[in-house]
Structures are given as structure tokens and as C-alpha cells.
Amino acid sequence: METGTGIDARYAASAEQIERAKRSLAGGVATAMRATQRPVPLVIDHGEGSHLFDIDGNSYIDYVIGFGPMLLGHSPEAIIEAVSEQIRRGFTYGAQHRLEAEVAERIVEIVPCAELVCFSTTGSEAVQAALRIARATTGRPKVVKFEGHYHGWLDPMLASTPGIPPAAAEQPSPLEPVPATPGQGDLSGVLVARWNDPEELSRILEEHGDEVAAVIMEPIASNGGLIPPAPGYLEAARELTRAAGTMLIFDEVVTGFRVALGGAQERYSVTPDLAIYGKAIAAGMPLSAVAGTREAMEIVADGRLAHLGTFNCTPPAAAAAVAALDIYRERSPGLYEDLEKVAATLAVGLAEAADEAGVPLKTHQVGPLLQMFILDPQTEVTSYADTAGADPDRLALFSELMLARGVIVLPRGWWFISTAHSAADVEATLEAARGALTELAEKT
Numbered sequence: 001m002e003t004g005t006g007i008d009a010r011y012a013a014s015a016e017q018i019e020r021a022k023r024s025l026a027g028g029v030a031t032a033m034r035a036t037q038r039p040v041p042l043v044i045d046h047g048e049g050s051h052l053f054d055i056d057g058n059s060y061i062d063y064v065i066g067f068g069p070m071l072l073g074h075s076p077e078a079i080i081e082a083v084s085e086q087i088r089r090g091f092t093y094g095a096q097h098r099l100e101a102e103v104a105e106r107i108v109e110i111v112p113c114a115e116l117v118c119f120s121t122t123g124s125e126a127v128q129a130a131l132r133i134a135r136a137t138t139g140r141p142k143v144v145k146f147e148g149h150y151h152g153w154l155d156p157m158l159a160s161t162p163g164i165p166p167a168a169a170e171q172p173s174p175l176e177p178v179p180a181t182p183g184q185g186d187l188s189g190v191l192v193a194r195w196n197d198p199e200e201l202s203r204i205l206e207e208h209g210d211e212v213a214a215v216i217m218e219p220i221a222s223n224g225g226l227i228p229p230a231p232g233y234l235e236a237a238r239e240l241t242r243a244a245g246t247m248l249i250f251d252e253v254v255t256g257f258r259v260a261l262g263g264a265q266e267r268y269s270v271t272p273d274l275a276i277y278g279k280a281i282a283a284g285m286p287l288s289a290v291a292g293t294r295e296a297m298e299i300v301a302d303g304r305l306a307h308l309g310t311f312n313c314t315p316p317a318a319a320a321a322v323a324a325l326d327i328y329r330e331r332s333p334g335l336y337e338d339l340e341k342v343a344a345t346l347a348v349g350l351a352e353a354a355d356e357a358g359v360p361l362k363t364h365q366v367g368p369l370l371q372m373f374i375l376d377p378q379t380e381v382t383s384y385a386d387t388a389g390a391d392p393d394r395l396a397l398f399s400e401l402m403l404a405r406g407v408i409v410l411p412r413g414w415w416f417i418s419t420a421h422s423a424a425d426v427e428a429t430l431e432a433a434r435g436a437l438t439e440l441a442e443k444t
């Protein structure tokens with residue numbers, strides 16, 4: 001059944017609410033990414049465990065988990081308790097509180113590169129702090145980033161991000177940075193490299209090294225296809241940056257506390273100078289951090305670098321982070337092994353379902369992260385350019401067909417698994433996927 005707007009009646013209240021919001025809220029959503037949900041951006045009433053409940057009364061198994069923060073599922077009791085207790089004592093003081101050091105101490109204990117920490121509120125801001133630290137420490141102006149990696153929405157990092165078609169194979173590197181939005185500032189300080197190509201990184205650093213303050217990367221290219229580092233690549237990047245006097249920055253906003261307790265740097269045993277955390281650090285409360293070696297963070301510690309923010313490490317966010325980090329640590333390694341098992345079961349089940357339905361499906365899975373491509377499963381995907389042959393429209397339709405069956409998956413096929421996802425959820429999800437893939441094969 002459809003509403004007057006052509007939207008299925010089961011989403012009528014969401015569609016109506018989005019129309020209402022559009023009259024005062026630009027675009028009807030609070031962050032552009034959420035506008036991509038089809039057939040309509042859902043309006044949520046509440047979340048509990050692995051499920052979201054929309055204002056039409058539909059319930060869904062949720063594999064977006066807030067775009068990653070809700071690693072412990074929605075509304076986890078331990079975090080609610082910690083935040084509720086703190087919030088009665090004040091929201092923000094404009095002064096210090098004990099919990100700041102308690103969060104920082106935990107990060108220093110957990111994260112290999114962390115000797116000192118500073119806090120921001122969002123991942124994008126923490127990226128800016130890390131870049132400023134690198135530029136100020138080295139006295140160099142430029143940054144190398146990788147095609148298809150995402151480091152938040154701020155200038156000049158929103159260039160050559162996922163969603164932008166990859167550069168032609170014959171384009172020499174560094175690649176031309178491609179802005180993802182009008183209104184981006186000057187991109188001349190950004191050099192774009194291809195992921196997983198140590199020779200190319202070596203050449204770029206040889207030619208431009210004295211101008212390059214930092215090489216920043218998602219150590220697993222999570223946003224642009226969940227592409228892990230090739231064996232030896234992170235080690236090569238570590239050596240090359242050290243030799244060039246350039247800082248190595250791991251953006252662990254996605255991977256931090258998720259692909260291992262100590263993030264990608266623990267998983268791959270490569271230690272950067274600086275690392276950036278957000279999302280899962282406070283299990284859904286807004287908090288981000290830059291962690292680094294004492295040497296790399298010295299310029300913050302001695303007060304030379306301006307690192308500011310009214311909301312940096314508010315007491316409720318800090319309370320959530322202390323509780324979340326304690327849960328991750330106390331339940332490690334079992335928590336990470338279990339997450340990995342759930343994700344692997346989903347990956348295998350999806351591949352089987354696609355095979356049966358005759359849909360070409362390739363999956364990548366690392367820890368509790370999963371990426372689907374509608375692409376010949378034999379295709380090797382080791383850099384962003386390799387994703388060019390995938391079919392984003394069919395993938396988006398798959399996501400819409402899953403939604404109709406009570407499962408939320410991002411239209412770009414990127415799944416986040418939480419500790420709340422049960423064996424029953426996995427079974428129900430795979431049942432939905434069998435139906436959705438069969439319908440996809442019939443429709444396209």
C-alpha cells in the first residue's frame with residue numbers, strides 16, 4: 001500500500017515527519033548522510049539493544065548503530081546509569097573534573113601509541129586537532145591522505161572521499177584532490193595517494209617529503225570499501241614516514257576499540273605517532289580524542305598549540321566513556337572474538353544467499369565490520385579504484401528491500417555489528433537477506 005507521496009504506507013509517519021521537518025530544518029535531516037535512506041529517512045522513536053523502533057511502530061534489526069558509536073547496542077544499561085548519575089551533578093562546568101583524567105588514563109593503558117591524550121567532541125574536530133599538531137610540530141604545511149578514505153567533513157579533508165569516482169588509472173600521483181562539496185577551502189595542501197601502494201607513497205614522500213607534515217589514513221579503509229591494509233603496508237608507511245620526518249596519523253574513529261581493544265594499531269602491531277578516536281569511545285555520547293606519543297603531543301602539553309573547545313570531554317560524555325572503556329577492557333578478548341564470529345557468520349550467510357539468488361556479491365569483513373559490494377566475488381579489491389566496477393544502485397535497492405523486511409543496512413552496504421546482535425538476530429537477518437536478494441535478482 002502506498003501513501004499519496006508514493007511512499008509505502010508502513011513509513012507514512014516518517015514521511016510526514018520529514019516533510020514537516022523540511023519546512024524548518026534544511027533538507028529535513030540533521031546530517032546529509034542520513035538523507036540517503038530509501039524510501040524515506042526513518043524517524044526513530046527509540047532504540048533498544050540490537051533494535052530501532054520508528055514512529056510508525058515498525059521495529060528493525062539495526063546494522064547502522066548510530067554510524068558506529070553504539071558498539072554495545074542501543075540504550076545499554078551500564079552507560080545509562082553512568083550518564084544519569086553524572087548528569088545530576090552537572091552537564092558541563094567550564095572547569096576540570098575527575099573523569100577527564102579517568103578517560104585519558106584508560107586510553108593510555110589501552111592504546112599502544114597513547115602516552116598523552118587531548119579531547120574534542122566529534123571525530124572531524126579531532127582530525128583537525130591532529131593535523132594542527134602535525135603542522136605545528138614539523139613546521140610543514142601539507143598532508144598526504146588516501147583516495148576513498150574519510151576523515152570527517154571539515155576543510156580540507158573532505159576531498160577524494162568515498163562516493164567520488166576514483167581517479168583514472170593513468171593519472172599520476174599524487175592525485176588531484178577532488179572536493180566532495182562546493183564551498184571547500186583551498187585544497188592545495190592535500191596530496192592524495194592510492195591505498196596499499198608502498199612504492200607510490202615512497203615516491204610521493206621522496207618528492208614532497210620536506211613539505212609534508214603528516215600522512216593520515218584509516219588504517220583499515222573502512223569508509224571506502226572496508227579495505228584492509230595489504231600485508232606489510234602499514235609497516236612500510238611507518239618506515240617511510242619516519243624516514244621523511246613526517247608524522248603518521250591513524251584515524252581510528254571507526255576502528256578504535258572495535259577491531260581490537262587497542263584498535264587497528266593493536267590488530268596490525270604498527271604504532272603511529274598520533275591516533276584519532278570517536279564513535280565507540282563513549283558508546284554513543286559525543287566524545288573524541290587525539291592520542292599520541294609524548295613527543296608528538298608535547299606541543300599540546302606545553303601549551304604552545306591552541307587546542308580549544310567549550311564541550312571538550314563534558315562530564316556526561318566522560319562518564320559514558322569510562323563505563324564503555326571498562327566494559328570493552330573487562331570483556332576483552334571474548335567480546336572481540338564474539339563480535340568477529342557474528343560478523344563472519346553474516347558474511348558467509350550473505351554470500352550463500354547471494355549465490356542462491358544469482359546476485360554477484362562480494363563481501364569484506366574485519367572484526368565487527370562488514371562491507372557488501374554488488375560485484376563479481378572474484379574481483380580483488382585492494383584500493384578504492386577497485387570498487388569502481390561495483391553497482392551502488394543495486395546495493396541501495398538491496399538496502400531498501402531489507403528495510404521492508406525489518407533490517408536496517410546502510411544503502412552503501414556498510415554494516416556495523418554490536419554486542420547486542422544475537423544469534424536469533426543473525427538468523428532473522430539472513431532470512432531477510434534471502435528474500436531481499438531473490439527480489440533484487442527478479443527486479444534488476
Ligand code: PLP
Pocket residue numbers: 067122123124125127150151152153218223251252253254278279
Ligand atoms: N574519521 C572517520 C574514519 C570517520 O568514519 C568519521 C565519521 O564517520 C570521522 C572521522 C568524522 O567523525 P564525526 O562524524 O564524528 O565528525
